[in-house]
Amino acid sequence: xxxxxxxxxxxxxxxxxxxxxxxxxxxxxxxxxxxxxxxxxxxxxxxxxxxxxxxxxxxxxxxxxxxxxxxxxxxxxxxxxxxxxxxxxxxxxxxxxxxxxxxxxxxxxxxxxxxxxxxxxxxxxxxxxxxxxxxxxxxxxxxxxxxxxxxxxxxxxxxxxxxxxxxxxxxxxxxxxxxxxxxxxxxxxxxxxxxxxxxxxxxxxxxxxxxxxxxxxxxxxxxxxxxxxxxxxxxxxxxxxxxxxxxxxxxxxxxxxxxxxxxxxxxxxxxxxxxxxxxxxxxxxxxxxxxxxxxxxxxxxxxxxxxxxxxxxxxxxxxxxxxxxx
Numbered sequence: 001x002x003x004x005x006x007x008x009x010x011x012x013x014x015x016x017x018x019x020x021x022x023x024x025x026x027x028x029x030x031x032x033x034x035x036x037x038x039x040x041x042x043x044x045x046x047x048x049x050x051x052x053x054x055x056x057x058x059x060x061x062x063x064x065x066x067x068x069x070x071x072x073x074x075x076x077x078x079x080x081x082x083x084x085x086x087x088x089x090x091x092x093x094x095x096x097x098x099x100x101x102x103x104x105x106x107x108x109x110x111x112x113x114x115x116x117x118x119x120x121x122x123x124x125x126x127x128x129x130x131x132x133x134x135x136x137x138x139x140x141x142x143x144x145x146x147x148x149x150x151x152x153x154x155x156x157x158x159x160x161x162x163x164x165x166x167x168x169x170x171x172x173x174x175x176x177x178x179x180x181x182x183x184x185x186x187x188x189x190x191x192x193x194x195x196x197x198x199x200x201x202x203x204x205x206x207x208x209x210x211x212x213x214x215x216x217x218x219x220x221x222x223x224x225x226x227x228x229x230x231x232x233x234x235x236x237x238x239x240x241x242x243x244x245x246x247x248x249x250x251x252x253x254x255x256x257x258x259x260x261x262x263x264x265x266x267x268x269x270x271x272x273x274x275x276x277x278x279x280x281x282x283x284x285x286x287x288x289x290x291x292x293x294x295x296x297x298x299x300x301x302x303x304x305x306x307x308x309x310x311x312x313x314x315x316x317x318x319x320x321x322x323x324x325x326x
Contacts, residue, residue, distance in 0.1 A: 126310065205258060
């Protein structure tokens with residue numbers, strides 16, 4: 001005996017148009033909830049704000065429930081809205097899986113590929129990787145977004161997030177594929193170091209300012225290891241703080257303070273005499289660059305091909321066989 005699914009007085013099993021409309025509206029609900037509001041969802045998706053609001057209202061009327069509390073001060077998803085959001089996620093993942101089956105059956109990368117990458121890493125390397133990838137795989141439409149590279153980008157329906165981290169990643173529902181480890185060093189403009197030609201230990205940097213990374217503290221703190229492997233903490237007052245690696249580099253070139261930079265990014269500047277490497281025999285923790293993607297979705301053939309191209313390109317940059325863009 002066929003099972004009839006009745007919701008809000010509508011027999012969706014017999015009403016194909018109503019079922020399709022509900023599916024579309026559930027996908028819109030996912031977009032709104034992930035974006036944190038109608039306006040942000042409209043800007044991200046390109047769907048007019050009024051149309052999006054009207055479709056969500058139609059979903060509520062069809063199902064006879066309230067999914068989003070609307071007022072001028074806050075955006076609030078109801079308990080039922082959360083449950084329908086989870087169902088919408090499953091529908092979206094199922095649609096992605098169907099597309100992957102079709103694309104992979106062609107044995108050639110195809111379809112859309114959405115990648116998020118920190119702006120600095122994108123500028124230094126990934127833009128050229130993306131262009132080369134596009135030339136090699138004409139059936140793929142590639143979306144490359146410059147972000148802070150945080151795991152939150154996965155919630156925005158990116159297929160891959162390029163994520164640098166100097167710490168072990170916490171357990172989560174994402175796959176973390178290590179691409180490469182990037183060594184870091186301490187650097188400063190030569191003019192900042194006048195009268196300090198002999199810098200052999202962290203103590204020799206006393207009295208200098210630093211350039212900090214994304215910290216609200218008034219001091220930076222770096223752990224260095226000497227040639228014998230002994231650890232020592234270096235704390236310096238922060239004169240300039242930013243979460244943008246390219247801004248860190250520019251501040252260092254301007255002489256605003258001592259900072260840590262990827263060796264691959266700083267090496268050409270050192271060769272030009274614009275930066276000086278400090279304590280080269282002391283080591284800082286490397287930065288590991290990961291490719292993150294949702295564990296609930298299989299990485300597409302297009303995504304696999306991109307990582308196969310990106311990994312050796314990153315390694316070549318770190319090894320010095322590719323010059324960083326500066």
